Amino acid sequence: MWRNLFIVAALALAGCATMPNELQVPEGTSLAAYNLAREGQEVGKTARWGGVITNVTNFKDKTRIEVVFTPLSNSGKPRLDEPSPGRFYAYIKGFVDPVSVPKGYRIALIGQVLPSEKGKVGDFEYTYPVVLIQNFKLWAPEQQVDYYYNGPGPWGPWGPWGPWWGGPYGYGYWGAYGHGPYRARITGPQAPKPGHPMPPPEQGNHPQGKPPSNSSKPATNKSVSVPASHQRSAPQKQR
Structure with missing residues (x-):
């Protein structure tokens, strides 16, 4: 009985979850959609996006955070139980020490959508939606x-x-x-x-389509x- 009561209470609290103060926007604000921003739309709109930090780069007058996009929960925390549609750049004016925004941390932010930028993921040419951060919140791994x-x-x-x-x-x-x-x-x-799943290795790279014996194992x-x-x-x- 107590277990059932605990589950009901947890569900009730989850239903009442609200966004943290750092991620709240004025009522009636139209938020930018990530998929539309990837197509060059939504510029100038307010974005409430989040995901996992993969890289931090410091420039002369700004800091760029590269983020793997994931949907946000009702409490504003990036979810990891759904596929990611892609990445985006988030800029902060001025210098931010990368130690303050470590790789692997989850980040949720409020910001303004800027025009997209060209970049690379490895050797792959990639178009990044861009956000200028106004406020953000971090969660440790x-x-x-x-x-x-x-x-x-x-x-x-x-x-x-x-x-x-x-x-x-x-x-x-x-x-x-x-x-x-x-x-x-x-x-x-x-x-x-x-x-998106990774493409299988080409047959010509490995005899009989098998990886070399010294390939790393997870x-x-x-x-x-x-x-x-x-x-x-x-x-x-x-x-």
Whole structure:
């Protein structure tokens, strides 16, 4: 019952979420759409955009922040559960130390749309929508922790001594080797989903279309075992 009440309360609070003061605009303001700005439209309109910072460049009289665009939640925080349609440049007048706007941080901003600029992502020619920042808010990267079922001990959920006592090493419901049924897996920090899949490698680059054996492999997720303070030794067999 308490769990259900907690879920209802959380949903009610989520429904009442409002934009932070840094991201609020006067009532009736028409906000610029990112997709239209990519086509050269929306110049002069107010934008409330956000995403993940990928690069920061300091010029003589301004600072440029390159951002991978993502939609904003009702509370103004950039969401990472939807594909990103692209990138944009956000300018701040004057000098801003890159340490103050680190790569990987999420940013949400209010600003005025300026004419687009040509740039590059690697060697790829890219047209960036541009915003002159009036105000912004940052969020540090988050590590996502997933909990998954680890199963009972080798003798079942109650251990070898039955469901009531758990035996001298069981200490309750899970019995020997139980240690609780869940484990944690760290999978963060999160990154925005790509809007378009990467093209497959050309067949001529690798024999039989396979990458070289020394190609890098993505890091696997780490599993965090139950803390040692909660672990119990298995009972030793008596001779």
